[in-house]
Amino acid sequence: MLFRYLFILLILFPIKAFALIEVDITRGNLNPLPVAVSPLSIDKNSRSNFKKILKKENLGSEISAVVENNLKQSGLFNPLNKDAFLQKPDIANVKPRFEDWNLIKAQALITGKVTFENGKLRVEFRLWDVLAGKEMMALAFTTVPNNWRRVGHIITDKVYERLTGEKGYFDTRIIYVAEEGPKTNRIKKLAIMDQDGFNNKFLTLGNELVLTPRFSPTNQMVTYLSYFRNLPRVYLLDIETGMQEVVGDFPGMTFAPRFSPDGKKIIMSFAKDGKSDIYTMDLENRIVERITNHPSIDTSPSYSPDGKYITFNSDRSGYQQIYTMKSNGKNVKRISFGNGLYGTPVWSPRGDLIAFTKLHKGKFYIGVMRADGTGERLLTENFYQEAPSWSPNGRVLIFYRETKTNSKGEGFSAKLWSIDLTGYNEKMVETKTDASDPSWSSLLGN
Amino acid sequence: MNRNIIVSFGLHTMLVIITAMSLPFLSKKPINLPPIVSVELIQITDKTNIPFAPKAKKIIEKVKEKEKKLVSEQAPPKLVKKEKPDAVPLPDEKIEKVKEIKKKKQNPEKIETEVKQVSEFEKKKLFDTNSIAALIDKSKIESAETITKLDKTTQDQDKSIDFGGLSLSEEDALKAQIFGCWSIPLGLPYNENLLVRIKLQLKPDGSIIRSEILDHARMNKPGQGFYKVLAESALRAIKLCQPLRVPSTGYERWKELQLNFDAREMLEG
Numbered sequence: 001m002l003f004r005y006l007f008i009l010l011i012l013f014p015i016k017a018f019a020l021i022e023v024d025i026t027r028g029n030l031n032p033l034p035v036a037v038s039p040l041s042i043d044k045n046s047r048s049n050f051k052k053i054l055k056k057e058n059l060g061s062e063i064s065a066v067v068e069n070n071l072k073q074s075g076l077f078n079p080l081n082k083d084a085f086l087q088k089p090d091i092a093n094v095k096p097r098f099e100d101w102n103l104i105k106a107q108a109l110i111t112g113k114v115t116f117e118n119g120k121l122r123v124e125f126r127l128w129d130v131l132a133g134k135e136m137m138a139l140a141f142t143t144v145p146n147n148w149r150r151v152g153h154i155i156t157d158k159v160y161e162r163l164t165g166e167k168g169y170f171d172t173r174i175i176y177v178a179e180e181g182p183k184t185n186r187i188k189k190l191a192i193m194d195q196d197g198f199n200n201k202f203l204t205l206g207n208e209l210v211l212t213p214r215f216s217p218t219n220q221m222v223t224y225l226s227y228f229r230n231l232p233r234v235y236l237l238d239i240e241t242g243m244q245e246v247v248g249d250f251p252g253m254t255f256a257p258r259f260s261p262d263g264k265k266i267i268m269s270f271a272k273d274g275k276s277d278i279y280t281m282d283l284e285n286r287i288v289e290r291i292t293n294h295p296s297i298d299t300s301p302s303y304s305p306d307g308k309y310i311t312f313n314s315d316r317s318g319y320q321q322i323y324t325m326k327s328n329g330k331n332v333k334r335i336s337f338g339n340g341l342y343g344t345p346v347w348s349p350r351g352d353l354i355a356f357t358k359l360h361k362g363k364f365y366i367g368v369m370r371a372d373g374t375g376e377r378l379l380t381e382n383f384y385q386e387a388p389s390w391s392p393n394g395r396v397l398i399f400y401r402e403t404k405t406n407s408k409g410e411g412f413s414a415k416l417w418s419i420d421l422t423g424y425n426e427k428m429v430e431t432k433t434d435a436s437d438p439s440w441s442s443l444l445g446n
Numbered sequence: 447m448n449r450n451i452i453v454s455f456g457l458h459t460m461l462v463i464i465t466a467m468s469l470p471f472l473s474k475k476p477i478n479l480p481p482i483v484s485v486e487l488i489q490i491t492d493k494t495n496i497p498f499a500p501k502a503k504k505i506i507e508k509v510k511e512k513e514k515k516l517v518s519e520q521a522p523p524k525l526v527k528k529e530k531p532d533a534v535p536l537p538d539e540k541i542e543k544v545k546e547i548k549k550k551k552q553n554p555e556k557i558e559t560e561v562k563q564v565s566e567f568e569k570k571k572l573f574d575t576n577s578i579a580a581l582i583d584k585s586k587i588e589s590a591e592t593i594t595k596l597d598k599t600t601q602d603q604d605k606s607i608d609f610g611g612l613s614l615s616e617e618d619a620l621k622a623q624i625f626g627c628w629s630i631p632l633g634l635p636y637n638e639n640l641l642v643r644i645k646l647q648l649k650p651d652g653s654i655i656r657s658e659i660l661d662h663a664r665m666n667k668p669g670q671g672f673y674k675v676l677a678e679s680a681l682r683a684i685k686l687c688q689p690l691r692v693p694s695t696g697y698e699r700w701k702e703l704q705l706n707f708d709a710r711e712m713l714e715g
Contacts, residue, residue, distance in 0.1 A: 020702055021702075022704045022706055025707045028683070028709065107686070131686060132685070164632065165634050350635075
């Protein structure tokens with residue numbers, strides 16, 4: 001009876017209850033994150049020592065400029081103008097006044113100091129979350145003074161990783177083909193530089209035509225195609241010693257080489273009698289293995305990061321398309337089905353995407369698709385561009401682009417460009433000469 | 447015999463020379479590249495205890511003094527107010543109001559704007575600047591009385607309002623505001639379950655009393671770096687956006703709000 005009354009009471013006088021309101025935030029802005037890069041502070045003694053060794057007036061400012069430039073180039077960060085900073089660089093030893101950095105709309109702040117210790121360069125830096133008023137990261141490291149640019153790149157990698165969640169790609173190098181002279185008589189040399197275009201060095205003299213250089217996973221070796229004595233063959237170059245050798249004893253042209261992810265094999269194309277197939281050569285025992293055997297042109301092979309699969313392009317369907325297969329050559333599948341011709345497939349270091357060049361209606365595109373061929377996205381379009389190569393974190397692609405010549409055959413140029421996966425952040429990579437066929441190294445610190 | 451040896455020697459020498467010639471750049475000098483020097487990374491946070499800048503120290507001291515003054519100045523009137531209602535019977539509403547004032551004024555720390563976020567360095571902090579800001583901003587605490595008044599009025603008005611949630615236009619206004627503040631970390635993978643749920647406790651003006659990540663334990667789990675980055679970006683967005691664009695009425699409905707940050711749609715393109 002009592003329960004019956006209670007039940008009636010509950011119906012008549014319901015308890016006022018509020019369910020927790022949920023709001024789904026599924027969109028945000030893609031604006032670069034405002035970051036303040038405070039110049040690394042440096043004491044007088046260290047300043048004069050570094051000036052003697054490196055001829056740099058203020059090494060702290062130079063390193064922070066490297067960091068700032070890297071962050072800006074990534075397109076994900078917006079380094080704020082130093083003139084707006086209210087605190088001086090000496091904040092390396094104290095906690096920043098977050099209100100001051102909040103005023104200039106900085107969301108992250110980098111501080112640090114540079115010291116000269118026993119002939120070495122010691123750098124401490126800290127990353128601060130300005131809005132939360134918290135330290136996000138603090139690291140210190142020591143190296144030789146000549147390595148100061150790398151210090152800037154390593155700081156950027158750490159900051160990038162902490163703020164984006166993925167590994168950086170700044171402490172890396174790019175190998176490419178440096179080109180000089182008129183289009184009909186180009187001199188092509190192998191060249192290597194830091195990813196920001198500094199520390200450029202030539203690896204060959206330009207006596208032979210060189211093409212498609214590719215780094216080994218350890219960055220110590222490079223494989224490339226050279227027309228030495230007009231015979232196009234794949235070569236192997238040790239960057240540290242300068243020693244070179246021919247890869248395999250093939251009775252014909254070998255081309256489009258690339259290392260396997262473990263660095264133990266080189267995969268390449270071998271052309272004979274109007275067709276070409278894909279082969280691998282084991283670098284330890286020099287055993288050559290045939291991977292494809294088809295009366296068509298199979299070329300541009302690239303391993304998946306786990307080494308279990310290979311992507312390549314072939315005209316076996318009548319037109320040049322992209323295919324995947326197991327690393328033993330079995331289970332060949334066509335993955336590109338769009339209009340146009342597809343070439344130069346490269347598997348992303350993350351394993352999820354394959355980058356490619358597409359030719360459609362007289363225009364060249366750089367694009368990406370999933371490993372099963374779905375989700376094709378064209379990132380950039382131009383008169384002539386090709387040969388994408390992934391940054392080690394699989395976020396940015398570097399490729400080369402050629403310009404049209406005028407009626408007199410003048411105005412030709414070839415330059416390196418980079419674009420990120422969003423397709424918005426497209427930038428030219430500065431090189432001293434014309435450049436083509438870039439290949440991105442893995443992180444040097446790894 | 448000797449002739450054969452000489453011919454053999456000559457042919458062998460030729461063979462060696464031809465082999466050497468066929469190898470390109472054999473006599474080339476090694477390339478002068480700077481050696482890759484390994485860099486040792488050291489965590490210095492544990493070792494270094496960073497002091498506050500002299501200016502910040504002064505500010506903190508001033509704030510502390512102010513806080514003392516405020517407590518000593520404000521405390522007596524509260525007691526007086528509390529005693530009066532006991533002596534003279536007042537309507538129920540007024541008694542409730544006075545009790546609430548007392549609670550809020552004696553424990554000001556409870557109202558401070560605070561982001562619940564565990565960091566490995568958090569424990570070693572000398573002082574949280576957020577709490578400084580909260581202490582300086584005494585107006586937040588002083589407004590407790592007015593808030594209670596507002597609560598009463600809005601509750602009365604709520605009787606005629608739907609308690610289900612925000613209306614579409616109210617929700618859109620809030621979403622649009624946060625969209626503008628949230629810089630999505632573009633490096634995150636789009637194929638992982640990265641949903642950050644944040645519970646907010648709000649003031650009637652939309653400013654945040656407290657924010658709490660509901661899957662808080664995930665922040666410091668190994669292998670959850672992406673989640674941590676996304677959660678931090680969501681917290682930054684809330685801080686940047688506040689006061690949030692909340693409806694002018696119906697405080698009881700939205701004084702607690704849950705925001706679900708999901709970047710998959712954006713990351714997938």
